[in-house]
Amino acid sequence: MIKSEISSLSSSLLTAIQETNKSKEKLIFQKKEINQIINLIFKKIKLGGKLIFCGNGGSAADAQHLAAEFLIRLRPKVNRKPIQAISLALDTSTITACGNDYDFDKIFSRPFQALVKKNDVLIAISTSGNSKNIIEVLKEAKKKKILSISFLGFQGGKAKNHSQKYLIIKSNNVARIQETHIFLGHFILEKVEDLLLKNKII
Template sequence: MHNNPKETARIVSSLQRAAALKLTLAEDPYPLIAVVEACDTAIRAGNKLLFCGNGGSASDSQHLATELLIRLRGSVARNSWPAISLTLDASALTAAGNDFGFDEVFARPLSGLGKTGDVLFGITTSGRSPSVVRALQVGREMGITTVGLLGGDGGVARAFCDHAIVVPDFDTMRIQECHISLGHIILELLEDRLIGADR
């Protein structure tokens, strides 16, 4: 096996940096608990969770929505819970982009699918994605609880979030790694709270 010291150092450095970011987030768990409580309230009231993001964050949106709708942990038997990723429908996305502009690709379907009492997760590593910011703005206007999974300093998205969880870094890859970990933690705690109602 070829041993490249520079590659070895890069691997170690990347893993250490990712671990350090997660440990920083672990210093204040209460924002996560507040999000879990908002999601718990929404699901118990018959409402739903919605997710949106661009690029890798679009994949995270689909990933997290699927784990609510289908399954998070194979060891837990439960009902399907209502969750929608606003990134899924290519026809709706391209129609909204064509007819209203790309900034409206999530806000437009949200205005038809969302309702007061729902929870919207806007995922943006920069906190500045116009389409996500616009969705958060419209969600708040509709009485939807808005959650931001953000990066850097939170960007302009932070102002439209009822709950903002900010990964304090500007490296997109490291932020995305934290976002999916944060999402899994939120859903795992939510599942623990809700499974009693299913049994």
């Protein structure tokens, strides 16, 4: 790689780093909402609830990632009991059966109906906030009086109108939104874990 190409790459890399840092720094303006969400999740788990995650594409990967952090382990040096969590992108058989027999818009709401219990928490992740299957599961949560929390992007889309609590990464760059969502998820789960440990619940 010649010098000019390295210089151009360095400039692009620095710009991307600055963009992702800026997206994360803006979360400070939602600190009140973040604190409320941490305490709400803690209270629901204390009452025996579980976390139910969902998302599409990269957000589906984030949903599975965050569920795994609670089920298995979040931090290497913190060994505790597993915490109930599940992703609604369960497997290809469930997803394709629902898409084929019902509708792709129902791939989250259908298993949600089967798995949800009192005191559970729905965490929906959507960069656009307009995914129909996300809207459907949020509506189902409202119907069943289940706490719903959404991680959104852009201006929040329609999902913010169907969520009890939401956090919006106000960016037009999908990659930066997704990077901030996973950071946000890790931060919130760490703080919930701290509360659970402090209160000797896990």
